[in-house]
Amino acid sequence: MTGEPLMLLSVLGHAGDRDWHDRLHAMEHLGQVEVLAIPEAEAARKRMRVRSDRGRDCAIALSRDQSLSDGAVLYCDDRLAIVARVDGAARLRLTPASVDDALRLGHWCGNLHWKVVFLPGAMQVVLEGPVQRYLDRLRDLHGLADFTVEAPHDP
Amino acid sequence: MTAARVGIGGPVGSGKTALIEAILPHLAAAGIDTAVITNDLVTDEDAERLRRGGQLPPERVLAVQAGACPHTVIREDPTLNIAAADRLERDFPGLDLILIESGGDNLASTFSPDLVDFWMFVIDVAGGDDIPRKKGPGILQADLLVVNKADLAPHVGVDLPLMLDQAQAVRGGRPVIATVCRRDQGVAGILDLLRREVLFR
Ligand SMILES: Nc1nc2c(ncn2[C@@H]2O[C@H](COP(=O)(O)OP(=O)(O)OP(=O)(O)O)[C@@H](O)[C@H]2O)c(=O)[nH]1
Ligand SMILES: [Mg+2]
Numbered sequence: 001m002t003g004e005p006l007m008l009l010s011v012l013g014h015a016g017d018r019d020w021h022d023r024l025h026a027m028e029h030l031g032q033v034e035v036l037a038i039p040e041a042e043a044a045r046k047r048m049r050v051r052s053d054r055g056r057d058c059a060i061a062l063s064r065d066q067s068l069s070d071g072a073v074l075y076c077d078d079r080l081a082i083v084a085r086v087d088g089a090a091r092l093r094l095t096p097a098s099v100d101d102a103l104r105l106g107h108w109c110g111n112l113h114w115k116v117v118f119l120p121g122a123m124q125v126v127l128e129g130p131v132q133r134y135l136d137r138l139r140d141l142h143g144l145a146d147f148t149v150e151a152p153h154d155p
Numbered sequence: 156m157t158a159a160r161v162g163i164g165g166p167v168g169s170g171k172t173a174l175i176e177a178i179l180p181h182l183a184a185a186g187i188d189t190a191v192i193t194n195d196l197v198t199d200e201d202a203e204r205l206r207r208g209g210q211l212p213p214e215r216v217l218a219v220q221a222g223a224c225p226h227t228v229i230r231e232d233p234t235l236n237i238a239a240a241d242r243l244e245r246d247f248p249g250l251d252l253i254l255i256e257s258g259g260d261n262l263a264s265t266f267s268p269d270l271v272d273f274w275m276f277v278i279d280v281a282g283g284d285d286i287p288r289k290k291g292p293g294i295l296q297a298d299l300l301v302v303n304k305a306d307l308a309p310h311v312g313v314d315l316p317l318m319l320d321q322a323q324a325v326r327g328g329r330p331v332i333a334t335v336c337r338r339d340q341g342v343a344g345i346l347d348l349l350r351r352e353v354l355f356r
Contacts, residue, residue, distance in 0.1 A: 005355060007156075007355065009156060042268075044267075044268035044269065045268050045272055046157070046268075046272055047159055047272035047273070047353050048272070048352075048353075049351060049352050049353075049355070059355040061156050061157065061159075061355065062157075063157055064157060064241075113230070113265070113292075128296075129295070
């Protein structure tokens with residue numbers, strides 16, 4: 001590695017906030033906004049070394065009470081702004097047929113330490129690896145519980 | 156800047172504490188201000204060993220007792236370890252790095268990103284060269300896989316280059332480092348990686 005990374009030590013604001021939105025919009029026209037693409041599974045981290053979409057070497061080191069989210073503004077001066085884009089991970093939607101099936105399914109996914117998002121009557125598993133790895137783990141459960149699996153789609 | 160928090164997990168006896176003992180002199184030489192948290196089941200065994208070793212002032216080594224499965228306190232509910240890390244940062248302003256050793260566990264153990272910024276999984280050659288092929292979450296998900304006790308390969312019938320190749324393959328090319336922690340081999344490479352990925356200096 002040559003050169004020092006650009007240190008990004010805090011979340012300054014959010015690209016969706018009114019003030020930031022206008023400022024970033026203007027900077028975007030001047031080609032002054034760089035994006036850090038961060039997979040959802042990595043977004044819980046407080047520190048990481050990443051390259052921006054223009055190849056800039058960046059080092060994120062947030063305080064423990066801050067966190068990365070989509071649109072987090074990590075750097076801004078009069079010539080450069082850096083914004084995080086947290087790409088939603090692919091998800092698997094699991095829908096149990098009954099309460100009994102839901103209990104089995106929930107217990108099973110919990111035992112596997114999967115990251116899930118609860119929806120009315122269903123849950124989404126956030127995929128942190130290839131989908132087949134998840135389908136393999138669900139195979140044995142099909143004999144014990146009645147549920148449907150919807151292949152990955154964007155959140 | 157806050158102190159980087161780095162997890163060290165892996166099966167019982169793979170050399171997690173030995174790795175800490177081996178890397179502490181490298182960290183000291185690089186001027187990286189370090190503290191350690193050890194996790195054991197119901198004793199402070201590893202913390203006492205590190206304090207006796209004298210490489211760090213004793214108050215820089217804290218012990219957490221998991222009580223039950225070690226992964227519960229590094230993944231499911233890392234509150235005790237987070238509290239210990241916060242305390243170290245309060246007591247030693249300017250701390251650069253906190254190493255957190257998990258109690259010896261199984262191949263499925265992983266660290267919560269709420270607790271650590273980076274974690275490594277330490278396996279040892281004597282556990283068998285089929286361990287990487289078994290693709291446990293620890294092997295697959297760790298930021299770094301350390302294959303320790305490389306010196307034992309000829310004694311336990313392990314083809315080390317093949318084991319390392321397979322480890323690299325199941326990890327999709329993410330870092331794998333072979334070490335002999337007892338003889339300080341490969342340990343400098345771990346420090347280089349930590350400096351690049353989380354210490355940033
Ligand atoms: N031959 C050889 N032995 C080693 C090496 N590293 C560690 N050991 C030995 O392996 C044994 C276990 O090492 P530890 O460092 O206590 O392992 P650990 O992973 O911390 O163990 P737990 O915390 O109990 O899970 C000790 O007897 C070490 O001396 C190595 O590189 N080569
Ligand atoms: Mg130990």
